[in-house]
Amino acid sequence: QKEVEQNSGPLSVPEGAIASLNCTYSDRVSQSFFWYRQYSGKSPELIMSIYSNGDKEDGRFTAQLNKASQYVSLLIRDSQPSDSATYLCAVTRSAGGTSYGKLTFGQGTILTVHP
């Protein structure tokens, strides 16, 4: 079993639709969860971080975390062609402060938003 697993994709949605990206993790001690977007040939850029169970919204993005189910998701509302990229889920045992553990990445989900 992979440590961090994402829905395989690729995922294709029409412009204006909701894109749903899912991620499960195996390490029950994980405390911090991140969603990154990566365009081809570029380094990842942070979209959302979430640390507590429940939903966290930022503009068109909503991250959802369920630690009991070891599941984290990202919803993108009103998807735009510019959202087309690879989305990476990353988890770490670190909880911030002075401790900075390694990030473990999922394999990524390719999202295509077509006009």
Next chain:
Amino acid sequence: GAVVSQHPSRVICKSGTSVKIECRSLDFQATTMFWYRQFPKQSLMLMATSNEGSKATYEQGVEKDKFLINHASLTLSTLTVTSAHPEDSSFYICSAATKTNYGYTFGSGTRLTVV
């Protein structure tokens, strides 16, 4: 916001030579730097973690004598690929942990091609 400057962005070298990649945190002190490698259509794989003034901790399967990491100051970490071979061709990305606002800031990446 936190910025990590990574250089060079692209480098082509001959087989058997060494290449140095630099990552500088421009506006914060990076107590911990992570080095990743990404092959085409794959996710980021952690190579090593370095803390300022300490020896780097390498992930299993990563040759420490081949991938030399130096983190001599809180603002500079370097990765030297020694005796590079074509199979070392990859996208190398650094990531610094920030204290002021918990998170991981990524450099822009270095595309290494060994011919």
